[in-house]
Amino acid sequence: METIHIQGGIPLQGKVRIQGSKNAALPILAACLLMEDVSFLRNCPRIADVEAMIELLQCLGCSMHWRREGLEVNTRQFNCGALPEKAVRGMRSSVFLWGALLGRCGEFSLEYPGGCVIGNRPVDMHIWALEQLGARFQQEESRLYAYAPHLSGAYIRLPISSVGVTENIILAALSAQGDTYVEGAAKEPEIIALCDFLNRCGAWIEGAGTEHLHVVGGRRLYGTEYTIPADRIVAGTYLFATIGTGGRVLLEQAPVKHMGETIRVAEDMGAVLYLTSEGIYVQGPSRPRSIRLETAPYPGFPTDLQSIVLAVETVGEGRSKITERIFENRFRIVPQLQKMGADIEVEDSICAHVCGVNALKGAHLHGEELRGGAALVIAGLMADGESRVDGVSYIMRGYENICRDFKELGARVSGE
Numbered sequence: 001m002e003t004i005h006i007q008g009g010i011p012l013q014g015k016v017r018i019q020g021s022k023n024a025a026l027p028i029l030a031a032c033l034l035m036e037d038v039s040f041l042r043n044c045p046r047i048a049d050v051e052a053m054i055e056l057l058q059c060l061g062c063s064m065h066w067r068r069e070g071l072e073v074n075t076r077q078f079n080c081g082a083l084p085e086k087a088v089r090g091m092r093s094s095v096f097l098w099g100a101l102l103g104r105c106g107e108f109s110l111e112y113p114g115g116c117v118i119g120n121r122p123v124d125m126h127i128w129a130l131e132q133l134g135a136r137f138q139q140e141e142s143r144l145y146a147y148a149p150h151l152s153g154a155y156i157r158l159p160i161s162s163v164g165v166t167e168n169i170i171l172a173a174l175s176a177q178g179d180t181y182v183e184g185a186a187k188e189p190e191i192i193a194l195c196d197f198l199n200r201c202g203a204w205i206e207g208a209g210t211e212h213l214h215v216v217g218g219r220r221l222y223g224t225e226y227t228i229p230a231d232r233i234v235a236g237t238y239l240f241a242t243i244g245t246g247g248r249v250l251l252e253q254a255p256v257k258h259m260g261e262t263i264r265v266a267e268d269m270g271a272v273l274y275l276t277s278e279g280i281y282v283q284g285p286s287r288p289r290s291i292r293l294e295t296a297p298y299p300g301f302p303t304d305l306q307s308i309v310l311a312v313e314t315v316g317e318g319r320s321k322i323t324e325r326i327f328e329n330r331f332r333i334v335p336q337l338q339k340m341g342a343d344i345e346v347e348d349s350i351c352a353h354v355c356g357v358n359a360l361k362g363a364h365l366h367g368e369e370l371r372g373g374a375a376l377v378i379a380g381l382m383a384d385g386e387s388r389v390d391g392v393s394y395i396m397r398g399y400e401n402i403c404r405d406f407k408e409l410g411a412r413v414s415g416e
C-alpha cells in the first residue's frame with residue numbers, strides 16, 4: 001500500500017485493539033543476539049520496521065518464524081556475516097545491533113543507521129558510550145568498524161537523555177567484565193520492557209525506569225517467553241484522532257500506566273476519558289480546546305505524538321503553541337497542513353503557533369516520515385471532502401494497518 005484515500009468528516013466510533021510497541025520490540029529483537037537460544041515474543045507488532053529487523057537477524061544466521069501469537073526468534077545458529085547496506089541504512093534501529101554485536105562477536109562493520117528525517121539524528125553519543133565500555137571505532141568509507149575484544153564495565157554519565165544510547169549501553173554492558181553504572185539514563189517505558197525481557201533471560205539489571213541503572217556484566221542469558229507491551233504512541237495516535245474527529249472510541253489494551261502526560265493533554269483538549277481495565281474510553285469534544293505543549297523525555301509529552309496533536313489543533317478553538325524540544329526537524333508536515341487551509345506559523349524551527357480554523361479542506365498530501373504521515377491521515381479524517389495521503393510505506397514502519405483500524409472505527413478510507 002502506498003496511498004490512502006480518505007473521505008473526511010466522519011467521527012470515529014467503536015473500538016480498536018492497540019498493537020504491540022515498536023520501540024519496545026526493536027531493541028528486544030537485537031537483545032536476542034546476546035543468547036544462543038530460542039525466545040518467543042508475544043504481541044510483537046507486524047510492522048515494516050520489525051520485518052526489517054527480522055531480515056537483519058536472518059542475515060546473521062538466526063531463524064525467525066511468525067506464529068499465530070507472536071514471533072519465535074532462534075539465535076542458536078549465528079554468523080558474524082556482513083549485513084546488507086540497504087537494510088542497515090533503511091532503519092534507525094539498526095543502531096541497536098551495535099551493542100548486541102559487540103557483545104556477541106566483539107566487533108562489527110556496519111553502514112550508518114538511517115531512519116525518519118526528523119532531525120540530524122547523530123550517533124556521537126552511541127559511539128562515546130560504547131567507547132566507555134572499551135569499544136574502539138574506526139571510520140571505513142561509508143561504514144563504521146567497531147571492535148571490542150574485551151568489554152569492561154564502566155561508570156557512564158549521559159549528558160542528555162537518550163533512549164537508544166541507554167539501550168545500547170545495556171546491550172553491550174551485559175557482555176562486559178564487571179558491572180556498569182549509568183547516570184542520566186533515559187526512563188522511557190520501552191527501556192523498562194527491554195530490561196524486563198533481559199532479566200527474564202537471566203540478566204541482572206536494576207533501576208530501569210529511573211535515571212540510575214546498574215547492569216551486572218558477564219551473566220549467561222537464556223531464551224524466554226515475553227509479551228511485548230502495547231504501543232503508547234499508537235494508542236496516543238488513535239486517541240488524538242478521536243479528539244480531532246469528535247468521536248467516541250475504546251482504545252483496547254492501551255497502556256494507561258505509561259500515558260500520563262498524553263492523557264493530561266487529551267483532557268486539556270476537552271476530551272472525556274474513562275480509564276478502565278479494558279483500556280481507555282475516549283469521547284472527543286465537538287471542537288478541540290487550544291493548548292500549550294512542549295515535548296520532553298519521558299514522563300514528559302512524547303515527541304512522537306507532537307505532529308499528531310499539531311494536526312488536531314489546526315481545527316482547535318483559539319491559538320495553540322507547540323514546542324518541539326527533542327528533534328530539530330519535526331514540523332515537516334506544516335506546509336502540507338497549510339495546503340488544507342491550516343493557519344500555522346513556525347518560529348525558529350522549534351515552535352509552532354497554530355490558530356484554529358473552522359474546518360480543513362481535503363487535499364493531496366505527501367507523508368515523509370512515520371508519525372508525520374499518521375498525522376496527515378488524521379488531518380484527512382478531520383477535513384471536509386476527499387484527501388489522498390502518499391508515502392504510506394513510512395506509516396507502515398510503525399502501524400500494523402492504520403487503514404484497517406480507521407475503517408473499523410467507521411472512517412471512509414481505502415488503501416492502494
Ligand code: UD1
Pocket residue numbers: 022023024026092093119120121122123124125126127160161162163164165186190297303304326327
Ligand atoms: C527513540 C525512539 C523514537 C523517539 C525518541 C525520543 C526508538 C526505536 N525510537 O529514538 O521513536 O522519538 O527515542 O523519545 O526507540 N542524540 C544525540 N546523539 C546521539 C543520540 C541521540 O545527540 O548519539 C540526541 C538526538 O538527536 C535527540 C536526543 O538525543 O535530540 C534524544 O534522542 P534519542 O532518545 O536517542 O532518540 P532515539 O533513541 O533515536
